[in-house]
Amino acid sequence: MSLEKLPPLLALVCLAVPGTALAVKPGGTLYIKAKNTHLKASSSPTADTLVVLQPGKAVTYDSREGKTPWYKVTVPVDKKGPVQGFVYQANLSVSPPSLEVTSKSPDKPLSPEAFASSGAAVKALGPGAIAYGKTLSRPESVQQLIELESLAASIDTAQVAEYARAGGLPEVVGRPQVAGRSPARKKGGK
């Protein structure tokens, strides 16, 4: 077997064997997993938020804060330069989230962020489902589902974060805004 074929094969083996971990070393790339992930100024859930990041954003892994679930990362935020801060472990992933294929650009799948802003994700029960539902034994299910969708759409990430906090759970899905100060630039950043 040629050596060129070995890396893809190893990657396939890693994917095929349950429990096989893909490891990312410092300097490697990690991806943001959850909506409204907060890049914190220090390794604490109560620290200031520097930037709010969205799923699929690539960040550079710098180091782990001891044995805590906080990881120091560098994020290319804008043209002014990268920002360094801390992200909670559960919000990071070794692989990017799934891309979505939409009818507007079937040949160019969208990242979660592009998908969210494409308008495709605005769900309402379609005319086909509504007509089908009216043929079922409980046609009232159609209206019930329409109302449920409306209720679900009204619940935003701030409410989700608040509910998690009230239960003593980490705020993995953060609030959508940065409170307070401007982002601290990484040393040496332009």
Place this chain on the structure above:
Amino acid sequence: MARRQVTTLVACLLLGGLPGCAALRQVASQSNGELGQLARQSEEAELRATAMRKDCDALKARAITYEEENAFGGAVSVDWVSRGGGLTRRPGARALHVQLNKIGKNLAAQSSRPGLPWTFGVLQSDGVNAVSGPGGYVFVSEGLLAQLDNEAQLAGVLAHEIAHITGKHAMREYQRYLVEQCEEGVANERSKPLKQFGEDKVQEIGRAVGGLGQMLPSAELRGLFNQLATQADFDFNALSQKAIQAITHGVVARLSEKGFGEEDEYAADTEAVELMAAAGYAPEEYVAFLSKLPDKGLSTEHPRKDKRQSRLRTHLAELRKRSSDTEFLTSVDLSQTKVVPLRDALQKKPAAAPPTR
């Protein structure tokens, strides 16, 4: 034409593609009478079947858009709601739905498809079950809520259903169903001249075509598969009501009868405990809750509970071993998880249903 040639021609029509069949059909088509007519019809049918065959092959490789997934998922979900007795009407139903959506959205936001418009609902059914619809619909039954000891268990059930959606397990069943129906349509096209020829002259006309073939005229069926095979922006909502009914009913019936594949169930379990841990819930609670699930409920027949529990315990043990001071290995940190007691609307459990006789 000699009796032997009639038999051979019929065999050709039944099986198609046999060496020499095309030549025999051509010779027979030039003859007069019933057999000549049959041969001519079979030539036309073969052309239609060949074109449809190409569509079936293209169908296998196509990418399904989110819009199609969402349109089909809506139809599946309204079916689940109807089968589940409608959405809950218990006192405080709205508050319960708000709470369920907060829990579910927190989990789904950390899945591999965080941008889907997720919707979580409670079905009136007394059975202990949970189901999902493509595009982001998740339902749990009142019967399941009555069995919960804590919120972590509910989170595990929701995460399992979320994983079926992010893994596109139902969409694979949808695709498989369409391909099978397309292939049956090809067989039906080929055997149609024989059916018209009359069963008294043919001992066996091939297997009966069910599903879409029974619901739709053959021209519409061919058009449907051609659209699926050739239109990258195929619009599920633009199908005829009969087609939507046949496809949705066909896939839901199959899921109800056979469920997802065993590997899909295990994959959903594995993803569920990881989503739970990422959100801070103790995944062991889900493993324990599996004991309370029936082997078969509203939708699917799952693999044996003890086998699922055993596999999950092994997976959790592996996750505990994954720790490094320098490398990033996993999103999961089991040391940070907890059992959250039932709170708010979830504390008001509906009365458990009396045992059925």
